[in-house]
Amino acid sequence: MITIVKDWAIVTVKDELSPFEVLWAIVVDSNRFKSDDYVCSSRILYIENNLVRTHTGSKYELVGNGNEYVCTYVQLISLMNGLSPEELNLESI
Numbered sequence: 558m559i560t561i562v563k564d565w566a567i568v569t570v571k572d573e574l575s576p577f578e579v580l581w582a583i584v585v586d587s588n589r590f591k592s593d594d595y596v597c598s599s600r601i602l603y604i605e606n607n608l609v610r611t612h613t614g615s616k617y618e619l620v621g622n623g624n625e626y627v628c629t630y631v632q633l634i635s636l637m638n639g640l641s642p643e644e645l646n647l648e649s650i
Contacts, residue, residue, distance in 0.1 A: 559608075559616045560587040562596060565623040566642045567604070569650070570633050577601070580609050580617055581636050597637045625650040 562582035569578050580598040584590040600612040609617040626647035628636065635645055 558588050559618050560589060560596065561585040561618045561620055563620045565617075565619050565621075566626055567601070567623065568626045568628050568633070568636065568642060568647065570628055570630060572630060579633065579636070580611070581642055582617065582619070582623075585620060595639055595641070597633075 561584075562580070563585050565580060565582035567578055568581055569576050578601040580596070580601060582596055584592055584594050584596055586592065590596055598609070598611045598615060598617065602610045602612055607619040609619060611617075624642065626642045626649055628642070628645070628647050632645055632647065636642065
């Protein structure tokens, strides 16, 4: 099942070992999440066209335009707890 999301951001987490990316977005339609809730994904494996596939096997369809940001591991925890990249004033790439 694919989760459709909007107002999305690809966030690169600058880890000491190697950087990785996660998706932060607002849910449009999903069997797993409520509409208008936020979602912060696990590590992104790949992005093809407007489809994101994560390490845990989740699939997200990106609707509309998005942004790219960089964050620290500590900021990632705040993203996972619901703060948006804008609220955290993350550095845009």
